[in-house]
Amino acid sequence: MPVAIRPAVLNDVPAILTLAQQSPAAAHWTSGQYNKLVDSGVVLVAEEAGKPCGFVCAKAVAGEWEIENVVVAAGFLRRGIADELLRTLIQRAKHEAASAILLEVRESNRPARCLYEKHGFRQAGRRRSYYRDPVEDAILYALRFER
Numbered sequence: 664m665p666v667a668i669r670p671a672v673l674n675d676v677p678a679i680l681t682l683a684q685q686s687p688a689a690a691h692w693t694s695g696q697y698n699k700l701v702d703s704g705v706v707l708v709a710e711e712a713g714k715p716c717g718f719v720c721a722k723a724v725a726g727e728w729e730i731e732n733v734v735v736a737a738g739f740l741r742r743g744i745a746d747e748l749l750r751t752l753i754q755r756a757k758h759e760a761a762s763a764i765l766l767e768v769r770e771s772n773r774p775a776r777c778l779y780e781k782h783g784f785r786q787a788g789r790r791r792s793y794y795r796d797p798v799e800d801a802i803l804y805a806l807r808f809e810r
């Protein structure tokens with residue numbers, strides 16, 4: 664069954680929260696924060712047979728986008744779904760004349776770091792002991808667009 668990528672609507676927020684809660688490596692945001700991102704940020708959902716199986720969300724502030732989370736459900740991993748979500752997000756950022764997409768990720772999160780590097784993100788810094796439980800550095804990544 665093919666996976667479709669589409670913009671999220673407010674009704675998707677409960678499914679988005681469930682996907683995030685079931686993924687220990689994901690960032691954990693409240694439903695209020697997701698509602699706000701659906702309203703005024705960018706949230707894309709990957710859907711198979713009408714059921715969300717992944718999402719990516721970003722804030723857009725003055726031309727700089729920041730990815731807040733990207734999650735694919737456990738049973739759907741390694742099928743190119745995050746690739747498709749990121750490709751669509753990057754296309755949209757370019758289309759909307761963003762200057763860059765930024766993000767931070769746990770240093771040990773190899774799947775996510777490989778994903779971002781595959782899509783052209785470059786390491787742009789480090790925040791020491793940024794995460795808790797367990798304490799770990801954040802690696803900052805940036806994808807900058809030519810103007």
Ligand SMILES: CC(C)(COP(=O)(O)OP(=O)(O)OC[C@H]1O[C@@H](n2cnc3c(N)ncnc32)[C@H](O)[C@@H]1OP(=O)(O)O)[C@@H](O)C(=O)NCCC(=O)NCCS
Pocket residue numbers: 686688689690731732733734735736739740741742743744745746747767768769772773774775777778779781
């Ligand atoms: C990171 C994540 C979104 C990738 O989702 P996915 O749909 O399985 O990824 P894809 O199948 O589209 O793979 C795309 C690329 O990601 C990288 N990747 C994905 N899983 C990987 C793994 N287990 N190990 C190494 N690289 C991996 C690879 O570069 C891969 O490209 P390739 O297939 O050409 O090697 C998924 O592992 C996930 O939900 N992780 C938990 C949540 C999380 O950590 N989010 C990031 C928060 S900042």
